[in-house]
Amino acid sequence: MKYITNTLDFQLNKRSVVTLGKFDGLHRGHNKLLSRTLELGKQGYETVVFTFDVSPLVKLGTRIKRTLLTNEERKVLLERKGLDCLIECPFVPELIQMEAEDFIREILAVQLRVAYVIVGPDFHFGYQRKGTPELLKKLGNQYGFQVEIMSKEMEDDREISSSWIRDTLREGKIEKVNRLLGYPYFVKGKVLHGRQLGRTWGLPTINQIPEDGKLLPPFGVYASRTYINGEVFFGISNIGVKPTVEVPFAGVETYLFDCDENLYEKDAWVEFFHFVRPECKFDSVEELKEQIQRDAAAGKHYFACEK
Numbered sequence: 001m002k003y004i005t006n007t008l009d010f011q012l013n014k015r016s017v018v019t020l021g022k023f024d025g026l027h028r029g030h031n032k033l034l035s036r037t038l039e040l041g042k043q044g045y046e047t048v049v050f051t052f053d054v055s056p057l058v059k060l061g062t063r064i065k066r067t068l069l070t071n072e073e074r075k076v077l078l079e080r081k082g083l084d085c086l087i088e089c090p091f092v093p094e095l096i097q098m099e100a101e102d103f104i105r106e107i108l109a110v111q112l113r114v115a116y117v118i119v120g121p122d123f124h125f126g127y128q129r130k131g132t133p134e135l136l137k138k139l140g141n142q143y144g145f146q147v148e149i150m151s152k153e154m155e156d157d158r159e160i161s162s163s164w165i166r167d168t169l170r171e172g173k174i175e176k177v178n179r180l181l182g183y184p185y186f187v188k189g190k191v192l193h194g195r196q197l198g199r200t201w202g203l204p205t206i207n208q209i210p211e212d213g214k215l216l217p218p219f220g221v222y223a224s225r226t227y228i229n230g231e232v233f234f235g236i237s238n239i240g241v242k243p244t245v246e247v248p249f250a251g252v253e254t255y256l257f258d259c260d261e262n263l264y265e266k267d268a269w270v271e272f273f274h275f276v277r278p279e280c281k282f283d284s285v286e287e288l289k290e291q292i293q294r295d296a297a298a299g300k301h302y303f304a305c306e307k
Contacts, residue, residue, distance in 0.1 A: 001084060019118040020050045023074060025069055026181075031182055045115055048086075068162060072211070100130050117147045118150060120152060133147065175273070206253070221237065223274040235259075236254070
């Protein structure tokens with residue numbers, strides 16, 4: 001997949017199908033846009049996702065940066081889906097102040113050579129968000145491209161949105177988050193060196209520090225599944241600050257069942273399926289060790305019941 005970021009200076013060599021949006025989470029609603037983009041791309045067009053390197057709402061100071069996906073995670077998921085090109089446009093002053101009509105003419109028509117635009121019904125763009133799907137349709141006739149406005153994907157008679165999923169994640173409803181996303185919520189990152197206490201107990205763990213801005217589920221222990229170098233491991237993950245051993249940052253520590261490999265510096269993809277218990281401080285490391293063993297039993301029971 002072609003990856004264009006940190007620049008407005010790009011030019012496609014052939015006509016394209018473009019879907020536009022923030023795409024935080026790449027949830028089931030986004031997947032509807034992406035599937036249609038890929039379907040139209042079979043006619044010989046380049047398939048393009050056009051988004052921003054940071055949410056416009058974050059850049060303008062109306063929302064704190066807490067995202068379901070890091071940019072790297074989003075890139076990996078889009079590549080797996082088979083998109084040809086991801087453009088992460090920098091939200092710079094010249095783009096912030098660009099009129100919607102200029103965006104359509106200069107970015108879509110000229111630089112992206114667009115043949116089809118795929119958007120949701122609430123998509124807005126351009127200076128003061130004056131651009132609408134209806135404006136895209138109107139000017140599409142002038143610049144020679146077609147516009148498809150896809151209906152929202154629904155769950156429980158409600159439109160699926162990134163904000164709803166973020167709220168649901170903060171509430172700790174991980175199963176519902178996974179249902180709304182259409183895949184298990186995850187953290188991707190390198191395996192780092194920890195204090196290796198688990199290894200001394202016969203319970204070796206891997207540690208990750210999520211990228212700043214990644215929205216984490218409420219602190220606690222979760223039944224999890226981990227992918228490393230093509231291998232799959234089931235286990236339990238503690239999300240939080242490990243108050244018993246006083247770690248000063250929020251991280252993810254995962255005990256992998258039946259694994260004693262050296263995994264340091266490898267990339268790990270850890271998915272969360274079921275909340276086991278909240279994070280808490282124990283009076284001794286021995287109590288913590290015993291609790292981890294109980295957590296592991298709960299995790300194994302969960303996955304056994306899911307098979």
